[in-house]
Amino acid sequence: MQFDSLGLSAPLLRAVADQGYTTPSPIQQQAIPVVLQGRDLMAAAQTGTGKTAGFTLPMLQRLTQSNRRVSPNQVRALVLAPTRELAAQVGESVREYGKYLPVKSHVVFGGVSINPQMMAMRRGLDVLVACPGRLLDLYNQKAVRFDELEILVLDEADRMLDMGFIRDIRKILALLPKKRQNLLFSATFADEIRELATGLLHEPAVVEVTPRNSTAERIEQLVHPVDKGNKIPLLTHLVKANDWRQVLVFTRTKHIANRVAEKLEKEGVTAAAIHGNKSQGARTRALAGFKDGSLRVLVATDIAARGLDIDKLPQVVNYELPNVAEDYVHRIGRTGRAGAAGHAISLVSADEGKLIKGIERLIKQTIDKQAVAGFEPSRETLDAIAKGIGQPPRKEPRDPHEQRQPRRAASGNKPAAAGGRSEGTAPRQGQGRPAQGGNGQARAPRARRPAEGRRRQGE
Numbered sequence: 001m002q003f004d005s006l007g008l009s010a011p012l013l014r015a016v017a018d019q020g021y022t023t024p025s026p027i028q029q030q031a032i033p034v035v036l037q038g039r040d041l042m043a044a045a046q047t048g049t050g051k052t053a054g055f056t057l058p059m060l061q062r063l064t065q066s067n068r069r070v071s072p073n074q075v076r077a078l079v080l081a082p083t084r085e086l087a088a089q090v091g092e093s094v095r096e097y098g099k100y101l102p103v104k105s106h107v108v109f110g111g112v113s114i115n116p117q118m119m120a121m122r123r124g125l126d127v128l129v130a131c132p133g134r135l136l137d138l139y140n141q142k143a144v145r146f147d148e149l150e151i152l153v154l155d156e157a158d159r160m161l162d163m164g165f166i167r168d169i170r171k172i173l174a175l176l177p178k179k180r181q182n183l184l185f186s187a188t189f190a191d192e193i194r195e196l197a198t199g200l201l202h203e204p205a206v207v208e209v210t211p212r213n214s215t216a217e218r219i220e221q222l223v224h225p226v227d228k229g230n231k232i233p234l235l236t237h238l239v240k241a242n243d244w245r246q247v248l249v250f251t252r253t254k255h256i257a258n259r260v261a262e263k264l265e266k267e268g269v270t271a272a273a274i275h276g277n278k279s280q281g282a283r284t285r286a287l288a289g290f291k292d293g294s295l296r297v298l299v300a301t302d303i304a305a306r307g308l309d310i311d312k313l314p315q316v317v318n319y320e321l322p323n324v325a326e327d328y329v330h331r332i333g334r335t336g337r338a339g340a341a342g343h344a345i346s347l348v349s350a351d352e353g354k355l356i357k358g359i360e361r362l363i364k365q366t367i368d369k370q371a372v373a374g375f376e377p378s379r380e381t382l383d384a385i386a387k388g389i390g391q392p393p394r395k396e397p398r399d400p401h402e403q404r405q406p407r408r409a410a411s412g413n414k415p416a417a418a419g420g421r422s423e424g425t426a427p428r429q430g431q432g433r434p435a436q437g438g439n440g441q442a443r444a445p446r447a448r449r450p451a452e453g454r455r456r457q458g459e
């Protein structure tokens with residue numbers, strides 16, 4: 001199938017051709033005709049499937065077909081995304097695909113000054129890509145209105161729920177006109193997603209392109225059992241001995257991400273950590289360095305890494321296993337994209353025996369376990385892994401070097417300082433600190449909901 005058989009207009013086809021794409025991906029083949037018809041859509045698709053074009057292309061076509069002029073501060077299509085990185089990437093796609101169309105678009109997220117965003121809203125927008133917290137801040141400042149809204153997209157809805165955005169999403173939904181087109185994208189159709197979809201979508205078309213665990217099957221996976229204290233030397237050895245030039249390393253916590261990056265740097269391997277305590281500038285610089293090859297190792301926590309668009313990553317390392325087995329599938333999904341071979345290595349210590357068993361159960365595969373010469377683990381580590389016992393502590397250890405955000409009074413709508421906590425970095429409940437929105441306002445801890453059982457600590 002070719003793009004021109006999907007019913008897309010010439011300016012969109014031209015923009016697609018400029019990207020060098022000839023064949024629509026499965027999610028695009030299924031989603032584009034449905035969205036063009038004006039129907040609601042519920043789609044199971046992960047990053048890497050081409051989902052962004054799957055909703056952006058038909059959305060742009062519908063907006064330009066009806067050719068309405070948007071009023072000041074109004075928005076015709078709203079895309080909600082969980083993290084700044086994802087929002088920025090979606091915004092970039094809207095600009096790319098809409099470059100031959102008269103489309104006004106903008107991206108807003110927390111952690112940066114709100115004033116330029118308020119200015120951008122003034123002229124009215126055809127497409128606004130937003131993280132939920134900052135969008136509500138803008139609404140409260142009367143900078144954005146939704147009377148002319150025609151299309152709503154929830155991108156990575158499962159992650160938005162995981163990150164505790166459900167309240168914000170419900171608040172936003174209550175502000176939107178009843179008559180609109182709704183598109184929901186999620187990596188999985190977990191129960192909470194179905195519940196959200198029930199109240200949101202009207203007779204949706206349902207498309208599912210990546211069965212939950214298919215990613216795991218395309219990727220060469222390996223476990224290196226290792227004693228906990230030997231992980232950094234082993235990682236350094238692997239990077240050097242294999243001459244890895246671009247490797248994404250996952251840790252469970254920001255603290256460990258920093259430590260791993262620092263140690264690698266000391267060993268002469270260029271590395272940077274990317275996580276919620278890093279300023280937007282530092283995150284953008286690290287990602288750019290990683291993409292252009294000047295940084296060999298990017299060390300990331302799950303949420304920071306989510307949605308990063310890095311094509312055909314050759315190597316992923318789980319320095320620590322995630323607490324939630326499904327995150328393992330998301331993590332290793334960063335490698336071996338678009339049919340290219342990918343490798344995922346997990347360094348597993350005695351306290352992770354239970355986690356690796358849980359992952360193997362989820363992916364219905366036993367992962368090969370090979371000790372590395374010179375880093376052979378103790379009997380205890382091997383036993384814990386073989387028996388599937390041992391679990392790491394749930395709480396992130398206190399990091400004396402960690403930037404702490406000052407608690408602010410719940411008044412005013414001052415923009416958060418760069419590096420302040422905001423979308424994509426919202427702390428999970430149970431960390432003993434109140435969540436803060438992108439505007440720096442302290443929010444009351446949320447009531448416990450079933451979904452919170454799946455949330456992780458340490459972001």
Ligand code: AMP
Pocket residue numbers: 021022023024025028046047048049050051052053309311
């Ligand atoms: P996404 O799943 O939207 O994050 O897209 C993943 C990557 O696939 C992005 O780098 C896109 O630019 C790329 N992509 C999207 N559609 C296609 C296509 N039809 N053919 C090849 N690559 C594509």
